[in-house]
Amino acid sequence: MQRNLFSFAPDWYEPLRAIRSLGSQAPSIAHQGELAAARRLNLGQFFTPDAIAAFMWSFVSGWHIDRRIRLFDNSVGSGRLLQYADPERHAVYGVDVHADVIQQCQKVFEDAGFHCEFRLAGMEDIHPTRFDIALINPPFSIHLESPNLQPLECTTWGRYGAHTSALSHDYSVHQALEAANVVVALLPITTAESMVAGEQGDRLKRRAAGLFELPADAFKLEGPNVRTAVVVFDRYRDRPSDFVRAVVEDLSKPGPDLRLHFEERSFGEARLRLQKLDDSVPFITRAVTGDKSVKVSHDGRRIRLSSACGFNEAMVLNAVLVKRIYSRDGHRLPRGFRHSGQGRAGYGNVSGAGRSGRGLRSVA
Incomplete structure (x- = not known):
C-alpha cells in the first residue's frame, strides 16, 4: 500500500x-x-x-x-x-x-x-x-x-x-x-x-x-x-x-497473495473510448406505415437498403449492423466501416425480408 x-x-x-x-x-x-x-x-x-x-x-x-x-x-x-x-x-x-x-x-x-x-x-x-x-x-x-x-x-x-x-x-x-x-x-x-x-x-x-x-x-x-x-x-x-x-473477519488485514498474472508489457495507450449518443431527436424520421418490404439496390460496389416504414427500417438496421468494430494493431478496415454487419448481413430474422420465401442471406 x-x-x-x-x-x-x-x-x-x-x-x-x-x-x-x-x-x-x-x-x-x-x-x-x-x-x-x-x-x-x-x-x-x-x-x-x-x-x-x-x-x-x-x-x-x-x-x-x-x-x-x-x-x-x-x-x-x-x-x-x-x-x-x-x-x-x-x-x-x-x-x-x-x-x-x-x-x-x-x-x-x-x-x-x-x-x-x-x-x-x-x-x-x-x-x-x-x-x-x-x-x-x-x-x-x-x-x-x-x-x-x-x-x-x-x-x-x-x-x-x-x-x-x-x-x-x-x-x-x-x-x-x-x-x-x-x-x-x-x-x-x-x-x-x-x-x-x-x-x-x-x-x-x-x-x-x-x-x-x-x-x-x-x-x-x-x-x-x-x-x-x-x-x-x-x-x-x-x-x-x-x-x-x-x-473476511478483520478488514485491517491485507488479502492473501493470489499470485496474479500481471502483464509488464504495454500494447498501446489505455483509452476510455467515449461513445456519443444524442437521442434528443430521432435518427429515423420516416413514418410508420406497417409496410414490411425492404428494397435492395446497387450503388457501385455497395448495396443499399431502403424501406417504406420507419419502424421496419430500424429493425433492419439493428439486425444488419450488429455491433461496432474497431481497427486493431495489424488489421486494417475498409474506409467507412464502423459495424460488423457492413461486411456481411444476415437477413433470415428480419421481418418481411422474404415475402416470396427467399430472404437475402449475405452481402459481401
Whole structure:
C-alpha cells in the first residue's frame, strides 16, 4: 500500500474523502415499492468505505514495473478505490454520471500530480481498453439501456435492439474483464457466487482467483444493509484448484497473495473510448406505415437498403449492423466501416425480408 491510513503525512485525497455519497444522504425506504424511485434519485451511488478500499487495494499493491500502471474504475464516484495510488507509479482513469464529484476528482487527482482522465459518462457510454487493473464498486441493480452497450454475455434485448440492455453490476464486471488484465470487484454476494460458479459464462469462472465474503456491517456507514463480497479476477489461472474462498473477519488485514498474472508489457495507450449518443431527436424520421418490404439496390460496389416504414427500417438496421468494430494493431478496415454487419448481413430474422420465401442471406 502506498499510504498508511493512520499516517500524519499530508493526505492529497482528503478533499474527496469529505464528499458524501447520494445514497448515504437519502432517507431509508419503507418497502420494496419505493426502491425503484430511490435508485433514480441516488443513482445507486454508495461510496466504498476506506477499510474495504484498502482491502481491495491490497491484492494489487505489490506490483512494481518500469512504467505507469493503468488503473480503471467504471463508476468512480469520489475515487475511493483509487486513493492509494501513487502519481509516480500509476495513471488513473474513471467515469461517473454524477457531474459534481467527477469534476472534483479531476481537479484533486491532477493537483496531486497524477496522469489521469475522468469523464462525465456512465459505464454504458464507454468501450474501455488496454488497462492493467480495474478496481470497481458498481451501482447495484440499475437497469442500463443504450445502443452503445458492448455486446457481452450479460447483455440482452432492449428497446434499441439486441445487446442494448443489462443490469449495472453484471455489466460493470463483464466490461472490466474486457478492458483490464486484473479485476478486483465489490459485488452483492449472490452475484459474486453466480459469477465464480460459471452461471454468467465460463470465462468468468476460468479467470476467478478468489472470493472474499465481507462482514455483514461492512457498509454500515453508507446506509445499505446488503451482504457483499470482493471477487478477484486474474488475467488467467494456472489451475482451477488455486481458487481461494474465505470469510473476511478483520478488514485491517491485507488479502492473501493470489499470485496474479500481471502483464509488464504495454500494447498501446489505455483509452476510455467515449461513445456519443444524442437521442434528443430521432435518427429515423420516416413514418410508420406497417409496410414490411425492404428494397435492395446497387450503388457501385455497395448495396443499399431502403424501406417504406420507419419502424421496419430500424429493425433492419439493428439486425444488419450488429455491433461496432474497431481497427486493431495489424488489421486494417475498409474506409467507412464502423459495424460488423457492413461486411456481411444476415437477413433470415428480419421481418418481411422474404415475402416470396427467399430472404437475402449475405452481402459481401
